[in-house]
Structure formats: structure tokens, C-alpha cells
Amino acid sequence: MLIEKTTRAALIAALALATAAAWPRAASAETVLRIGMTAADIPRTLGQPDQGFEGNRFTGLTMYDALTMWDLSSADKPSVVIPGLATEWKVDDADKTKWTFKLRPGVTFHDGSPFNADAVIWNVEKVLKQDAPQFDASQVGVTASRMPTLASAKKIDDMTVELTTKEPDSFLPINLTNLFMASSAKWQALYDKAEGADAKAKSQAAWAAFAKDASGTGPWKMSSFTPRERLELARNASYWDKARVPKVDKMVLLPMPEANARTAALLSGQVDWVEAPAPDALPEIKQRGFVLYTNEEPHVWPWQFSRVEGSPWNDIRVRKAANLCVDREGLKDGLLAGLMVPASGTFEPGHPWRGNPSFQIKYDKPAAQKLMQEAGYGPNKKLTVKVQTSASGSGQMLPLPMNEYLQQALAECYFDVQLDVIEWNTLFTNWRRGVKDPSANGSNATNVTYAAMDPFFALVRFLQSGMAPPVSNNWGFINNPKFDELVKKARQTFDPAARDTALAELHAASVDDAAFLYVAHDVAPRAMSPKVKGFVQPKSWFVDFSPVSMVQ
Amino acid sequence: MLAYIARRIVYVIPIVISVALVCFLLVHITPGDPLVAVLPADASQELAAQLRAAYGFDRPLPVQFGLWLLRALHGDLGNSIATGRPVLAEVMRAVGNTVTLAIAAAIIGFTMGILLGLIAGYFRETWIDKLATSFAIAGVSVPHYWLGMLLVIIFSVELNWLPAVGAGPGGSGAWAWDWAHLQYLVLPAITTSVIPMGIVTRTVRALTGDILSQDFVEALRAKGLRETGVFRHVIKNAAPTALAVMGLQLGYMLGGSILIETVFSWPGSGFLLNSAIFQRDLPLLQGTILVLALFFVFLNLLVDIAQAAIDPRIKRG
Numbered sequence: 001m002l003i004e005k006t007t008r009a010a011l012i013a014a015l016a017l018a019t020a021a022a023w024p025r026a027a028s029a030e031t032v033l034r035i036g037m038t039a040a041d042i043p044r045t046l047g048q049p050d051q052g053f054e055g056n057r058f059t060g061l062t063m064y065d066a067l068t069m070w071d072l073s074s075a076d077k078p079s080v081v082i083p084g085l086a087t088e089w090k091v092d093d094a095d096k097t098k099w100t101f102k103l104r105p106g107v108t109f110h111d112g113s114p115f116n117a118d119a120v121i122w123n124v125e126k127v128l129k130q131d132a133p134q135f136d137a138s139q140v141g142v143t144a145s146r147m148p149t150l151a152s153a154k155k156i157d158d159m160t161v162e163l164t165t166k167e168p169d170s171f172l173p174i175n176l177t178n179l180f181m182a183s184s185a186k187w188q189a190l191y192d193k194a195e196g197a198d199a200k201a202k203s204q205a206a207w208a209a210f211a212k213d214a215s216g217t218g219p220w221k222m223s224s225f226t227p228r229e230r231l232e233l234a235r236n237a238s239y240w241d242k243a244r245v246p247k248v249d250k251m252v253l254l255p256m257p258e259a260n261a262r263t264a265a266l267l268s269g270q271v272d273w274v275e276a277p278a279p280d281a282l283p284e285i286k287q288r289g290f291v292l293y294t295n296e297e298p299h300v301w302p303w304q305f306s307r308v309e310g311s312p313w314n315d316i317r318v319r320k321a322a323n324l325c326v327d328r329e330g331l332k333d334g335l336l337a338g339l340m341v342p343a344s345g346t347f348e349p350g351h352p353w354r355g356n357p358s359f360q361i362k363y364d365k366p367a368a369q370k371l372m373q374e375a376g377y378g379p380n381k382k383l384t385v386k387v388q389t390s391a392s393g394s395g396q397m398l399p400l401p402m403n404e405y406l407q408q409a410l411a412e413c414y415f416d417v418q419l420d421v422i423e424w425n426t427l428f429t430n431w432r433r434g435v436k437d438p439s440a441n442g443s444n445a446t447n448v449t450y451a452a453m454d455p456f457f458a459l460v461r462f463l464q465s466g467m468a469p470p471v472s473n474n475w476g477f478i479n480n481p482k483f484d485e486l487v488k489k490a491r492q493t494f495d496p497a498a499r500d501t502a503l504a505e506l507h508a509a510s511v512d513d514a515a516f517l518y519v520a521h522d523v524a525p526r527a528m529s530p531k532v533k534g535f536v537q538p539k540s541w542f543v544d545f546s547p548v549s550m551v552q
Numbered sequence: 553m554l555a556y557i558a559r560r561i562v563y564v565i566p567i568v569i570s571v572a573l574v575c576f577l578l579v580h581i582t583p584g585d586p587l588v589a590v591l592p593a594d595a596s597q598e599l600a601a602q603l604r605a606a607y608g609f610d611r612p613l614p615v616q617f618g619l620w621l622l623r624a625l626h627g628d629l630g631n632s633i634a635t636g637r638p639v640l641a642e643v644m645r646a647v648g649n650t651v652t653l654a655i656a657a658a659i660i661g662f663t664m665g666i667l668l669g670l671i672a673g674y675f676r677e678t679w680i681d682k683l684a685t686s687f688a689i690a691g692v693s694v695p696h697y698w699l700g701m702l703l704v705i706i707f708s709v710e711l712n713w714l715p716a717v718g719a720g721p722g723g724s725g726a727w728a729w730d731w732a733h734l735q736y737l738v739l740p741a742i743t744t745s746v747i748p749m750g751i752v753t754r755t756v757r758a759l760t761g762d763i764l765s766q767d768f769v770e771a772l773r774a775k776g777l778r779e780t781g782v783f784r785h786v787i788k789n790a791a792p793t794a795l796a797v798m799g800l801q802l803g804y805m806l807g808g809s810i811l812i813e814t815v816f817s818w819p820g821s822g823f824l825l826n827s828a829i830f831q832r833d834l835p836l837l838q839g840t841i842l843v844l845a846l847f848f849v850f851l852n853l854l855v856d857i858a859q860a861a862i863d864p865r866i867k868r869g
Contacts, residue, residue, distance in 0.1 A: 040831070041635065044636070050831075051634075137602075137607070138633070138636050140599065141599065142590060144599055204636070207636060208637060211635075211636065211637075226723040226725040226726075227635065227637060227642070228646070229723035229724060230723045254717075256717060257814060257817075257826065258815055258817070261717050261817055264701075264705065264709055264717070265817075268708040268709050425832050
């Protein structure tokens, strides 16, 4: 009896001790969100990420802020530009190339240095002023091309800057979402300590050191970094936007370029979230209780037509027929297992830049056949067209099967589609060279997908005649005075609502002209553990990690 | 012996220069823009020219090669275009991870290969031989990336015994030789080991069978030597060829496997090459290929020397 009592007392004491020991740990348990990215390497961490918008998503918008930012709070509404490190901005009434930006007070970088006008000028000059000590060629390409008209920055006072553009450009506030503010104080300290034969070498060394110990103003701070393997970010509890202080303590980003590896890591509990899971594993992912998120992305999977002399696509009836001959719903439900949104233009209804096109892009085979017959083609006289595409590539979805689907669909409307399949980087390079270059290899359409986040990338670079190669991506040399006029109007309309109306007019005109064969929008699938809560997938390439929480 | 080693080292010099030239040319003559990692296709012509000059891609190809080779001889393989980090440091870190994987795979593959080969060779034309040979054929024939995925599905997804991807809970930078880290090595090492296991099994089986049928073995037995003693002679005679095969296999494994390292997200040289290819990061690609090729050259040199040390007939040739 005595032994029994002693044992029970010992057990109770042990239990109490164990509970006491476990209690503080449970109370302060660190919450960690682990994400498997599709990137093969951690995107650059020094402020201007590489690897396209996936880079911006993970190492841009997390650690850094820009003067203007995207609203990522809604899954239903289009993502629009909102104030970021600038609280307000306006263009000069007399000189439309000059803009005044008022900066957000009380913001500090992760290293404690203040964000002010000097920091803005320093960051503009890191990519635009070649003789500035902090000028870094490796950051120029991914930044300057995304804000093509920005020329310089000038300090008005500590919290006001003046930005100057090469020509009047109402898109500037949108373009500035791509210029992330890195800490000049932190960089200068690293520069002072850096070793190098000359100022350029010291600057490179300082940027290399900065990339390992980055400092921005974003909601996440760099915690530890192993190149090519993992980046750990810790919550920035003193983030200036209290509503966006991260809910989890730590976020771990892991590069996993192989879709099956990402999926296995999720299913085995090694990560909590994967980007783009293996498509054929989606039923199993759902069946095991994981959650799949998708939403329409500002992305277009098109055929861009050649419009040079002799191109069969110069006939609008042919362009419209191609757009009417594709059963996009069939493509979505069959080949892509639901992972696409049928495209009826660059922007879908509900988007502020959609407009009201009179040509409705839909599946109407009889109408397509009629248009082709009017254009002089038929079952016995097929129109041969050749499209250049790739077997894989960023944003290309399933390029070969999708093009074969189009090949079969268009055959019913008297098209004989030939595919010229080349390597992705080569296709991308040829895109820039244009249809007149020998690299086009006789093709009269190209299949390069594009991001449609801002007006320049979504419309201007393709539709404006001045953007023909080698200037930009008007691959097919579209030369439509109406487009040129509407681009000019949109760029010179500075009231945001009126600018959006002008952009909607431009978009509607491009749809009415069947400028492209519009096929699909990607839906950015991502799968998550049921422990992940609070995630909102916006209609954007970007997401906000701040509201995400983890339940135990 | 010293003269033989010196001669072999002299042979290495033209090979190294040829390797450097070939790897430089291979990555430069492929189509596409070398600045694709830092220059979007929508960049202006002026910006493209500015960056081309900044990275030295506006210079003639022979000048670019000369400058690169000169820097390489000083141990500087340049900086990665995509990350800005020094190529040599990137490559050495990745090679270190691949060496860890290759050694683990070699231990598994060579041990299994030698054992199965000896057993199959000794029991030739019996069911034991057929079983061991079946293992060898399966090892050589099964696509290793498929096997990797299969192992992940079984041991990571279904049984949850081993991690599916990565090189340790804190990455390879925090690697330690304890179970918490070694468990990350198990599946990639087994996957990497199956091909060498198959090849070594077949080689050792053929050698063992061949040697056992030679007259001197009969003589040894006739002199009353026990089977273990006979076997010692068989192993000694099979060793030079088996060693050469294992050296080559180790070389292949040290080169890293793009497929296996990608399937397991193992941060080795194959994973690095994959990334360099997809980002078209020329300095990184050139540097990685050069370092791996040099590994191969020097490993072959070591194997040649080891063979000469074991078999005196070789150095006489």
C-alpha cells in the first residue's frame, strides 16, 4: 500500500514537473512556415531579385518595400497599386515629366537606419547612375527595364523627392512597384569594410556582403541564408504597417525545382506549402486533406502574330477565325485538369483595364469556318501557319501539348499548323529579335507567355509600333496608328481613373483587332497543409505572407 | 615508378587545356543570350549594350577565352551572372556536397557490387549467380531518377521514415555526422549507388569466373591451398581491373547526377549545373564543367598510378 502511494506520488510529481517544464516552451513555441519554391536557387536577396516575379514574390516583397505597392488583400478584386513607402504622389502641372512623392514618416530599415529622401535617391541611382559608387550592373537589367522612363531623382526635403521621367508617363507609379528600397546605411558600412583593388571591386564586394545580410523595410527580416539551399526570414515585429506584421515567427524558403520532389516534400510533411505541385498529383493532394489554391493570374498564354508584309495573319478575318476556333473550356477541363482560365483578351471582365471590346472571343467553330471561307480558305485550301514554341519554360504551362491541341482545333478551321520547337532561352532571345530576324526560322507566330501586371508589360511593349525589335517585344511589328494614339493618350493621362479608362480603350481595341490568339491565363496553383490558415490568393503574381498563420 | 608518374602528369597538361577550351566553346556556341539571367527580353537595346559591355560579352571570343583562362589559372573562375557570387566558392561548396553523396553511394554500391560479383562468379551458372546477376541487371537498367521517386513515395510519403528532399534540417552548411543529418543522405545515396553496384557486380563476376577457370588456380588447389587462400589469389588478380572500373564509377558519381540531385534537391554539383543551365549562367556553367572535368582527369591519374602500384606490368608498358 505504501509502495503504491509512493509510486502514485512520484508519478504525480513527475507529471507536474513535466507539465511545468513543457509549459513555457508551449507558450513560446516558435511558429515556422516552410515553403517549397519552384526556383532552383534562392532569388537574389540584395533588393532587386532575379528569377522574374517569383523572385519578387519571395525575396523582394518580403524583405523590402517600394514607394508604391500592390494591394494583395483580396482574392476577388483585381490587384491595384496602393501607397507603399510613399504616401502620396502627383505629377507637376506645368511639366509632366516631374513627379513629387511624399514619403512615409517613421519608417526604419531593419538595421535601424531611417528611410528618407536620401535613401530613395540612393536606390534610384543604384540602377540608373553609372558613376554612383553603389551602381550595380547586375541589378540594372531586372529593374531599369521595368521602369523604362525613369531618368533621375532629386531631394526636395527629408521626406519629399522629385522623380523625373524621360517623357510624360502616367505609368510611373505602377512601374515603381519594381524598385525596392535597400538600406544605404547598411551598404555603406559594408562598403567601408570591403576589400577590393578599386571602387568597383569594393562596390561588388559590398553588394555580395549585403546579399548575405540584407536590410530593407519589409515585413520580414533576413535571419539566415545558405545559398542555393534555404533562406530563413524572421517576422519584423516593428513593421510600419501594423496590419501586415507577420503572424508566424519564421518563414523558411527552400528551392525545389522538381515538381514531384516538391509534392513529396509536402505530402511527407517536410514543408507546409508548395508552389505549383505536380499536376497529376492534385487528386491525391486533395484526398490527403491538403488544400489547393488557385486564382486567375495576370498572365497570358498567347500566339503573337507576325504582321510583316506577306504574313497570313495580316487578314483580320484569319486572326478572328483562329480566336473563334479554339475550345478553351475543353482545353481547361481536359488537358489542364482545370488549371487555367480561358482567355478572352489580356484582361478579363472585372479588370479596370478590360474595356468593352465588341469582338467576343469565344468558341464558335461555324463562325470561324465562315470567316476563313470569306478569306479564301476551305477544306481543300488550307492556310499553312508556323508557330515557334518551346518544350518547357517559365510561365509556358504545357507548351507542347497545348500547341498540339491548338493544331488539332485549328485544323477544323482550315489551318495547317506547323510547330517549330526550340529551347526556352533561345525562344526568349528570338522573341526580342523579332520576326524579321533569321532566328524566326520562317515562323509567322511565336508562343511566349507574358506577365500582365502593368500597362507597359501587358500592352504597350506589344502594341506600340515604336516597340518593334530591337527596342522591345513587338515581335510581329504591329503598326496600328490607333494603338499608337491610344498608348500616347494613356501615358499622358495623369488622373488615375481617366488613365485606366484610356488603358481599357487600348485593350478593347487590341481585342477588336484580334491582335493575338488569346488562349489561357495561368492560375498559379499552390498546395498547402491544412495547418496553414489565413492565406488569400490574390489575382496577382505576388502574395502577402503576413496574414498567414500556422495551427498546431 | 617516379618516371611513370611524371610522364602521366605531363600528359595531363594538354588534356586540361583542351578541356578548358572545349567547355568554354560549348557554352558560348549554344544559341541564346548569355545575359538572360539579368536582362529581361523587354530590356531596351541601350540597356542590353550597356550590360553586355559591363560583363565583357562585347569582346571577341578569343579575348574572352584568354582572359577567362588567365583568371582561372589564378584560381578565379569569375562571378555568377545570376547571383553575383564567386563561381569557385559556389562550385566547391556544391562539389563538397556531391563528394559526401558519392562516398556514401560508393560505400553502398561497391560493397554490394563486390560481394554480389564474387558470389555470382564463384557460383557461376547456378541459381545464386542468376539471382545476383538479376540484381546487377536491374541496377544498371532501372532509370535512377524513377527509382529515386519510387523510394521517396515509399519511405517518405507513405511510411514517413526518411526525409524526401534536402541536405539536413538546417541545410548542408550546418551538416553534422549524426542521424538527424545522415537520414537525409540515405535515399539519394541508395539511388546513386544502384548503377555502380550493377556495373561492379558484372565486372567482378566476369573477372572471378575468368580467373577461377585459369590453370594457376587448379595448380593452387593441387598444391593443397584451401579455398580461402585460392580466393585471396582470385581477388588479387581481379583487383586492378575492378579498381579501374570503380575509379571510373567514382568519377561519374563525383561528377554529380543532375537527375538524382534535382529529384532530392541535394545541393551538389548536378543541382548546381541544372540551375546554371536553366539560368544560362555562363561563368557558373563553365566553372562547374571545368572543375568537374578536372576532377575526372585527376581521378583517372590517381587510378592509373594506383593500378601501376598494384600491377608492376603496367608501369613497364
